[in-house]
Structures are given as C-alpha cells and as structure tokens.
Amino acid sequence: MAWSTRELAELAGTTVNTIRHYHRLGLLEQPPRRASRFKEYSADDLVCLLHVRRLAERGVPLSQIVALGPHGALTPEVLRQVDAGHLVEIERLQKARSDIAFLLRWETHTASPTHVAEPGDGWKRARHMVPGRQHGSDPSRTPEAILGG
Incomplete structure (x- = not known):
C-alpha cells in the first residue's frame, strides 16, 4: 500500500505541515516519488510517524527523538x-x-x-x-x- 503526504497525514491524525517538519528534522525519511512526482509513503513510514507522534505526545522533545533514530527505543x-x-x-x-x-x-x-x-x-x-x-x-x-x- 502506498499513500500520498495528505493521505499519510490523515491516517496518522496529523497535518501535512507536521510531516514536512519531521522531514526537515530527520524524524521521517523522504520517501521515493511516483511518476506523478507525488511522494509515495509505505506502511513502514506510517509506523515511524505514529511512533514519533506517540513519543512527542508523551512529552519527549523532538531533539531527543531525533537522537534515538527513526525506530529508536527510549532508554x-x-x-x-x-x-x-x-x-x-x-x-x-x-x-x-x-x-x-x-x-x-x-x-x-x-x-x-x-x-x-x-x-x-x-x-x-x-x-x-x-x-x-x-x-x-x-x-x-x-x-x-x-x-x-
């Protein structure tokens, strides 16, 4: 299954701007682009995004999440x-x-x-x-x- 940025944002309960922000911080890797030039996100990207959001909602600073890596566990x-x-x-x-x-x-x-x-x-x-x-x-x-x- 592949999703656009908007679709990924809807699935994760967030916004396109949040996803772009996470890209800039290195929290979410840039996915490949389709022939139509739209980004194509995978299930792994959705899992990563949900993981980052869950940590952020619990008060973990984004800078610490970046240090953990894309699927890092909290110490x-x-x-x-x-x-x-x-x-x-x-x-x-x-x-x-x-x-x-x-x-x-x-x-x-x-x-x-x-x-x-x-x-x-x-x-x-x-x-x-x-x-x-x-x-x-x-x-x-x-x-x-x-x-x-």
Whole structure:
C-alpha cells in the first residue's frame, strides 16, 4: 500500500505541515516519488510517524527523538528526564491554580459589584479582610505579590 503526504497525514491524525517538519528534522525519511512526482509513503513510514507522534505526545522533545533514530527505543534515563520535566510542570500548574484560588477568595471578600480592587495601597490596607490572613503570614501570598503589583 502506498499513500500520498495528505493521505499519510490523515491516517496518522496529523497535518501535512507536521510531516514536512519531521522531514526537515530527520524524524521521517523522504520517501521515493511516483511518476506523478507525488511522494509515495509505505506502511513502514506510517509506523515511524505514529511512533514519533506517540513519543512527542508523551512529552519527549523532538531533539531527543531525533537522537534515538527513526525506530529508536527510549532508554530509562530519557524516560526519567521526561518524567522529571512533567513533575516540574505539574508543580508549576498547581502553584498557578493555588494563586488563582487565592485571588478568587480575595475578590469575593473585597470587591463590590461596582468596584474591582486594583493592586496597590488599597490591597495592602485591606489584607486583614482575607479569611485566614494573619499577621506574619507568608508575604508571597498577597495579591500584589501574586500579580506582581
């Protein structure tokens, strides 16, 4: 069975531009061309493309996939590095969610329907209004610290 670039992209659930990008990076070899000058991809090309996509979707950087070769297997070291990167990203997102929850609680207790507080002195004077806000609490947990105000 042979497919054009568009057909291969459809089969793999990706785009023609992604396939071209993978060619430029060396992740997918250039296939032979038909007499009509269209590229002719094989089942091996589809398997390779699906392998690259599966690794990329799991967070393996394309540069590491290139280093593995077209059908390369991941080493435990690479998987641990990817996992560590995911952990850092999860921690960053959890902190962002915590900051957003704090700001939402702040808005509930300080904003009226006609006025939304702006960062600055008003927030500094009203800190005591936030539930659970005690003197000497973590200074990084203020609206101005979170928003950079």
